[in-house]
Amino acid sequence: MPSSSPSTSTLPTSDVLGTTSPESVEAEAIARAWINLFAARVASQDIDALINDALYSDPWWRDLFALTWDIRTFHGRRDISQFLADRLATTRFGDIELLKATYQTPYPDLAWIAVSFTFVTDVALGRGEARLVYCSDKIWRAATVYTNLEGLRSYPERVGPRRDFNPDLGKWIPRASFTEDPDVLIIGGGQTGLSVAARLDALGVSNLVVEADERVGDSWRKRHESLSLHGPIWQNHMPYFSFPTTWPVFIPANKFANWLELYADALEINVQTSTSATSMHRNAETQTWDVTIRKPSGSQRFLSVKHVVVAAGWPFKRTTFAGQDEFSGTIVHSEHFRSAAPYVGKKVLVVGACSSAHDAASDCANLGIDVTMYQRSRQFVMSINPGMLRASPSAEWEAVPTEDVDRAKFALPVHLAKHLAKRTAALIRDDDRDMLDGLAKAGYLTSKGEEDAGAFFPLLRGSGYYLGTSHDTTSCSVTYRPIDRGASQQIVDGKIKMKSGVNIERFTRTGVRFNDGTELDVDVVVVATGFDDARLIIRDLLAGTVPLDTIPPIWGLDDETGEVLGAYRDLAPTLPDVWPVLGNLAWVRWFSRHVALQIKAKLMGVYSGRYKA
Structure with missing residues (x-):
């Protein structure tokens, strides 16, 4: 069956389905039956049966790094069938277990059962979600399936019950800057760089954050005095450390700047302030990045790192006018x-x-x-x-x-x-x-x-x-x-x-x-004409050795799948192991984990490469 064009995509409303949900819906029982069917078809590798029995006639499958090491959306039975044929056996996707199910009616003509589940692959731990709709033959099938990378099986985050146990009371000392080169250099010590650093620390990956300003948070302190975060507080929490419940809905910029400084200190993030990355080039022999960092005094340090995270956001657009x-x-x-x-x-x-x-x-x-x-x-x-x-x-x-x-x-x-x-x-x-x-x-x-x-x-x-x-x-x-x-x-x-x-x-x-x-x-x-091309920051670090138009686009949408371009993956093959990370607090909170997990997987040799089909 040919895949539908995204431009003609529709919600699975009662009109489209040709039926309405029953008055009484036992969500958990329906979800458990669907999970059992879905898991059995996955285990048997019977893709035709999986699609015919478990998926709605116009299905979607969105994967965030779990089965593709990429951000991918597949629409329609043909494209999903190809994707599953290529990836089910390769990734050993399985061990699917129901977590919970909720019957939801977002609008009077729209109803589904949101089914959350866990799964594993050969290297990953994952969480998924399916939205089951009531089809005209009175069977519940998934209109959407979502698979998300949550962790690496052999390399869990050191949080909760897995955090360090240190009984040596009274001997704690703050983390010091590295004397040896870290595995990862993070350029930019705002909310983005700090979030990625926190995720890497939880995975035991050595990293250094360099921030050009004198203090963490200065990128907010130096903006206009009346500025506050435009998004409400409940969507802006950072990884591992939420804002106090007493804080206002819209956080003033200076208050947020101080929070970033507190965050870096509390999570012991290794930040060097008043330090700028001035250049970098790929060492073909060692397959690393040689980066120069500089202090305002002119003193320099040369680093050889395996990965560079560019977390400096967008440069301001310097619009000029005739005359x-x-x-x-x-x-x-x-x-x-x-x-x-x-x-x-x-x-x-x-x-x-x-x-x-x-x-x-x-x-x-x-x-x-x-x-x-x-x-x-x-x-x-x-x-x-x-x-x-x-x-x-x-x-x-x-x-x-x-x-x-x-x-x-x-x-x-x-x-x-x-x-x-x-x-x-x-x-x-x-x-x-x-x-x-x-x-x-x-x-x-x-x-x-x-x-x-x-x-x-x-x-x-x-x-x-x-x-x-x-x-x-x-x-x-x-x-x-x-x-x-x-x-x-x-x-x-x-x-x-x-x-x-x-x-x-x-x-x-x-x-x-x-x-x-x-x-x-x-x-x-x-x-006040906004921000410029994020690639300009990378081009300047490369001292113009790579033309701007050869750097893959960063941000914007792939119009076919609707997925964001460039960000949260490395820029291979053009710039391997260079990771642009940007976006607002909610996006950074979510995708900083994916970036850290990809880097950890590469360092441990369990990263198998992006699915290209």
């Missing part, structure tokens, strides 16, 4: 914008209409500054309350362990999850109708998002789970779309003026001229 050298006022890029206080009494233009632009413009408006926001493209905007709280309710995250929510979130293939996102986005637009109408009247150009899915696709094409982004597939550039924290009402009330629907022609001595012939005299221009 800007003629401008007599001040141009400040958002990365250097700390406060609007120096601009009181002046006229300010904010170039951009996403999160950083909203924050800068709002700061100006709060101080009574004459500020105009120049919008270059339509944006999806949603409120925090009720919008974000509908999309990410605290009850969903805080009722069960965070890892269980993560598993459920990542279990659905992207092209199915988008349909749920479209329904949520429609409800949020209804919630926000007054705000959106007000923005439109004020000249702010709003969008329903790609495929009317709100923030869903922008998030995946950029860098956040609840921070929307837009993605240019040719340059891999990123801009954060706004979640309203007050700026929208200021736009509606005219405290932030709008300029949209035109392009900047050039800067003049006194301001900006637009291509409709209008000019705006200003004293200060804040350029």
Whole structure:
């Protein structure tokens, strides 16, 4: 049976199934019968019977590193059949055991039994999830199957009952920096680098984090003073160490910066601050990376490491405009914008209409500054309350362990999850109708998002789970779309003026001229145009020896499968054992484990390579 195109994918609603679920559903009994059938078909390697008996007619299988050492989605019976033929016997997938089952009705026309299970492979421990739907022949089959790498059988994390037992009380000393080269160098000591380091430490992999700033957390301390995390606290916990339950829903940037410093100390992460990685090259003879790290004093150290994790995020985009050298006022890029206080009494233009632009413009408006926001493209905007709280309710995250929510979130293939996102986005637009109408009247150009899915696709094409982004597939550039924290009402009330629907022609001595012939005299221009291609950081480390277009894309989506590109795997064969890790806190928390497990597997010789078919 040919696989369906993702563009024509549909949710298994009652209309599509041609039936509705029975009034009484014994979820555990149904799940146990399905698991027994599924496990038997896997054990017998009877792929045709597995697909016909256990899977719905239009099935999906998403694998995160467990059977493919990759992030892969297979859609349709033909593609899943090929995948299973190639990987079932090779990986020795089996020992499938039921964990739990829950009957869920996300919408009146949509119902399934979410079945969680464990499994093993020749080297891995895994957790899986299937969503069983009631088919027209009155049999429950899996519309989706999800297999996730949770651990390595011979190399468990040293956590919980496996943590170190040291009875030598009073003899503890803090971890010191390595005198020998570590196995892994992590470039960047923000939340991403620290998360990966914590995961590697739990697996007993030696690593060193280098952070260019003077203190861990300075990347947050040096941002604008009014900044806070845009996502709610319950989705932002870091590995092994959750935020206190007394903390606010939206964590102030400086508070979070201090938390990162505390996190590094509490988990004894080996960080060298005021240290930059300046260059690296592949040693063909030793199959390692020779990396130079440097202190501000000019002192250098040369490391030979097996793996390099690039956890420095995206570089800020330094957008330039014709004539800007003629401008007599001040141009400040958002990365250097700390406060609007120096601009009181002046006229300010904010170039951009996403999160950083909203924050800068709002700061100006709060101080009574004459500020105009120049919008270059339509944006999806949603409120925090009720919008974000509908999309990410605290009850969903805080009722069960965070890892269980993560598993459920990542279990659905992207092209199915988008349909749920479209329904949520429609409800949020209804919630926000007054705000959106007000923005439109004020000249702010709003969008329903790609495929009317709100923030869903922008998030995946950029860098956040609840921070929307837009993605240019040719340059891999990123801009954060706004979640309203007050700026929208200021736009509606005219405290932030709008300029949209035109392009900047050039800067003049006194301001900006637009291509409709209008000019705006200003004293200060804040350029808030987002982030640039993540590959630029790697290219600079390679001193330009590898052309940018030969480095695989990092972030964005593979439109066929909907999976994120480049991140969380090494960049082999172009740059073997170079691991780009980036994204928001939820993505980093989840995928940092996969990165650490892949590195450990490579070091121990149990990594068999990515499935390529």
